[in-house]
Amino acid sequence: MNKEELHKLIETEQPNICQVVAYKGGKEVYSDCWNDYKTDDYSHVMSATKSIFALLVGIAIDKGQIKSVDDKVLDYFPEYKVKRGEKTIYDVTIKHLLTMRAPYKSKGDPWSKVCSSENWTYTSLDFLGGRKGLTDEFKYSTVCIHILSGILYKATGMKTVDYANKYLFEPLGIKKHKNFYAKSAEEHKEFTISKLPKEAVWFADPQGLGTPGYGLCMTAGEMAKIGQMCLNNGEFGGQQIVSSKWIKEMTAPRTVEGKYFRGMDYGYLWWIINREKGIYAAIGNSGNVIYINPEKKIVVAVTSYFKPTIFDRVDFIQREIEPRL
Numbered sequence: 001m002n003k004e005e006l007h008k009l010i011e012t013e014q015p016n017i018c019q020v021v022a023y024k025g026g027k028e029v030y031s032d033c034w035n036d037y038k039t040d041d042y043s044h045v046m047s048a049t050k051s052i053f054a055l056l057v058g059i060a061i062d063k064g065q066i067k068s069v070d071d072k073v074l075d076y077f078p079e080y081k082v083k084r085g086e087k088t089i090y091d092v093t094i095k096h097l098l099t100m101r102a103p104y105k106s107k108g109d110p111w112s113k114v115c116s117s118e119n120w121t122y123t124s125l126d127f128l129g130g131r132k133g134l135t136d137e138f139k140y141s142t143v144c145i146h147i148l149s150g151i152l153y154k155a156t157g158m159k160t161v162d163y164a165n166k167y168l169f170e171p172l173g174i175k176k177h178k179n180f181y182a183k184s185a186e187e188h189k190e191f192t193i194s195k196l197p198k199e200a201v202w203f204a205d206p207q208g209l210g211t212p213g214y215g216l217c218m219t220a221g222e223m224a225k226i227g228q229m230c231l232n233n234g235e236f237g238g239q240q241i242v243s244s245k246w247i248k249e250m251t252a253p254r255t256v257e258g259k260y261f262r263g264m265d266y267g268y269l270w271w272i273i274n275r276e277k278g279i280y281a282a283i284g285n286s287g288n289v290i291y292i293n294p295e296k297k298i299v300v301a302v303t304s305y306f307k308p309t310i311f312d313r314v315d316f317i318q319r320e321i322e323p324r325l
Contacts, residue, residue, distance in 0.1 A: 006324060007032055014316055016286060016307040018043055018197075019220035023228050023299040024325050031221070035305060041197035042217040043303035046284030047142060049202075052168070052226065053212035054098060054269035056152060056160070058246035059167045065155045069095040069249075069268075073128070073147060076154040080125055089129035097148055098268040099254055100140050105130040109143040115188060120205040121150030138256050138266065142213035149209040160210030161202045171241050172229060174222045179204035180215070191215075195305035214284070223282075223301035227290040231299055251280045262311070273314060287313035291322075298325055 010017050011034055018037040022030040033039060060066040073092045074080065082089055088103055096102040104127045117123040124144040149160050156163055165176050180201035182188035191203060192214075203215025210216070229236040230251075233244035253265035253272040265272035273279040273291075282290040287310035291300040300317050304310065 002324075003030070003032065006321070007034075009320060010034060013320075014287070014304075014310075014313070016304045016310065017302055018305055019301075019303045020321065021220040021224040021301045022321065022325055023224055023231075025297050026228065026232070028221075028224070029325055030321075035195075037197055037303075039221060040219060042200055042219055043288065043305065044192065044194075044198055044203075044214075045216055045218050045223065045282075045288040045303065046214050046286060048218075048223070048282040048284035048288045048290060049214050049216035050142075050145070050212060050269040051282030051290065052164070052216055053148060053160075054250055054267075055168060055226070055230075055242055055246075056164055057094070057098065057148065057268070058242045058250060060152060060155055060163075062243045062246060066094070066151070069093065069098060073097070073125075073151065076151045077121075077125065080122060083126065086129045088131075088133050089125070091134055092128055094148070094151060095268075096134070097145050100138050100266060100269075101134075101136050102128060102139070102141070102144075103130045103132060103135060103137070104128060104139060104141060104144055106144075109141060111143050112185075114143045114146065116185070118206060120146045120211075121207070121209065124150075138258065138261075143211075145213050146205065146209070146211060148212045149205075153207075153209055159204075159208045160212070161204065161208075164202070164210070168226075168241065169222075171239050172222070172225045172236055174218075174225060175200045177202050177217075179208055179210065180217075181206075193306045218303070220301040220303045223288075223290045223303070224299050227282075227292050227299035227301055230290075231292050231294055231297065251278070281314055283314065286310050289313050289317065291317050293322065296322070298322060300325075 114123045124146045177200045198217040202210040234242040234247045250268040253275040278294045286307050287304045289302045
């Protein structure tokens, strides 16, 4: 592979890419940086955070801390006072949250309501349910799946970042992460849209629970390790980090209705790119991606700075990066 040629191509065609790391056959075969980023600089990986969180849920299930994805959400919040007349919420399960099939009483994501509240988990629960009942409709949510962080905390007694550090990051040789707190809406916005490198942090609510829908900062090298671990059925460096059973369940494709999702299917917070070939990916706004092709034993991780109109990153990986590996 001509590394200089690919460097220039990415610089020209995908100018907001900061880092790319690729593995083939279990070995790192490619690493490069753009936009004055170094290999150890961190980017906010946006919604790719969701896929990492799915691994934490799997680890908690493996350990028996969460019994099953079929557990009712409210079983974890016996102290929560359900709004008068609300019935649907009692039937919502963890699986509904993981597959984006949970019903919400808001048209879009209620960012300002949730993020300006004292307790993001309870405020998200306030939006869960509705008169239509369980419709099994795919409704992509970023802010209200904060409920999952609440569940993880109730099940394990550990804050999101501490749980991730102990059971996922440390075994993979990923730098220990810390919580990041925004003191104002402006600081929250700046965290999301800033193009500058970040630290090893996870955006957190006032209770110290990491946001499961966005907010994790990683390097492409760290993302590639996570991808390699998934490709290896949950094993990395001789250690079983998450069960192969969970990886299989997490990446089982479910059809997504609607024309906005480019014909992709969905697993548990992972996008299924090609159900026949078993290709799947963590995808975040601006083109932050962990791309996994089990057939070719390829993992490609991409970090990017904020540019919200990137919809072709997986296509670019398949067209320009994958064939060169």
